[in-house]
Amino acid sequence: MDDTDRRILRHWLAEPALPRAELAERAGVTVATLWRRIERLRETGVILAETTVIDWRALGYELEVSLRFTLDKTDPRAFDEFIGAAREVPEVIGIETFLGRVDVRLNVIARDMGHWTEVYRERILPLPHIAEVDALMLISTIKDEGGLPL
Template sequence: MLDAESRTLLRCFQDDPSLTTPELAARVGSTAARVARRLDKLREDGVLRGSTAIIDWPRLGFTVGVSLRITLDKTVSRAFDEFIQSARNVREVIEIQTFLGRVDVRLHLVAKDLPDYQRVYRDEILTLPHIADIEALMTVASVKSDENLPL
C-alpha cells in the first residue's frame, strides 16, 4: 500500500509531529515540496488523519483514571446508539471503545480524586441508558501508551 518513501516519512512524522515540512524533508532526504505533496496525498487518502496534542492529565489535577467495561441491555433495539450518544456528553470520559463479545463498550474516564470519581460515577455514568452490567478497573500505572505503528 505504501512505498518506502511514504513509510519513512510517516515514521519520522509520528516520531515528532511538531517537525516542519522542511525539517521532515531533511530527515527523509527529500525536498520540502515533495514532502508537502506526499503529506497532502496521505491526508487525502485518509492515512494521515491529523496530529493531536497529548495531555498529561495528572499534571492538570486529574489523578484518577478508570476504565469502565459496560455490557448493554441488548433487548432494547437502540440501546447501543442511545448509550454511545449519552456517553459522549460526559466530559470526564476521554475515550469510548466498542467491542464484540460479552463487554460491549469500554469508557475511559479521568477524575481529580476518588470523591470526584464517585460523583462522576453516581451522577453521570449510572444515569446512562441501557446499562445491564458494569465493571470498574482503576488505573494503577500506564506501562505503555503509544499509537505509533512499526512502519
C-alpha cells in the first residue's frame, strides 16, 4: 500500500457516495487506475466490504442499549450457544466479545421504553448461560467515525 492507495481510501472514507470519476480526480489518478487499485485493495484484504448504513432512528427506533454480559463458562459451549441465540434477536444490531470481566456486549435497539421492556424480558433474559448482565442506555454519540488516519 502506497501514498496513492492511502489518498484513495482517505477520500473514499470522507465521502463514500462520491462517484468513482470524482474520487479518481480527487485522488489524482485515472478512473482505470482507481478501479485497478480498489480491486487490488479488495484482493489483499484491505477493503473487506462496501456497506449501506441505515439510520435506525429514521425507522422509528428511539432507544439504543448496550448490554454487557458475563457468561457462566462452566459449559464449554457457553459462548457459541449465547452468540447463536443472540444472533436470532432482531433488535440486536451488534455483538462483540471481549477478554476480561465482560465476555460479550450486545447493542440492542427499541422503538420506546415499552418495546425495550418487551425485548429485554422476552428475548434477552432467556438467552443461555447468562451469569451477569449490565445495561447502559445510550444518551448521545459524540464521535462515530470509521476512518483511519491515512
